[in-house]
Amino acid sequence: xxxxxxxxxxxxxxxxxxxxxxxxxxxxxxxxxxxxxxxxxxxxxxxxxxxxxxxxx
Numbered sequence: 001x002x003x004x005x006x007x008x009x010x011x012x013x014x015x016x017x018x019x020x021x022x023x024x025x026x027x028x029x030x031x032x033x034x035x036x037x038x039x040x041x042x043x044x045x046x047x048x049x050x051x052x053x054x055x056x057x
Contacts, residue, residue, distance in 0.1 A: 017044075 033040045 029043075030040050033043055
């Protein structure tokens with residue numbers, strides 16, 4: 001039997017959220033993420049987790 005790889009606390013990403021934003025805002029956001037050595041998707045996921053945690057009952 002092959003050993004299963006253990007996930008390092010990461011969950012499978014199985015959904016998409018499509019949003020429409022101004023192109024200039026998007027470009028500035030992506031550029032800033034690049035400068036900060038992160039990805040836009042990672043920062044949006046972080047925002048969503050923080051928002052849910054802060055606003056949950």
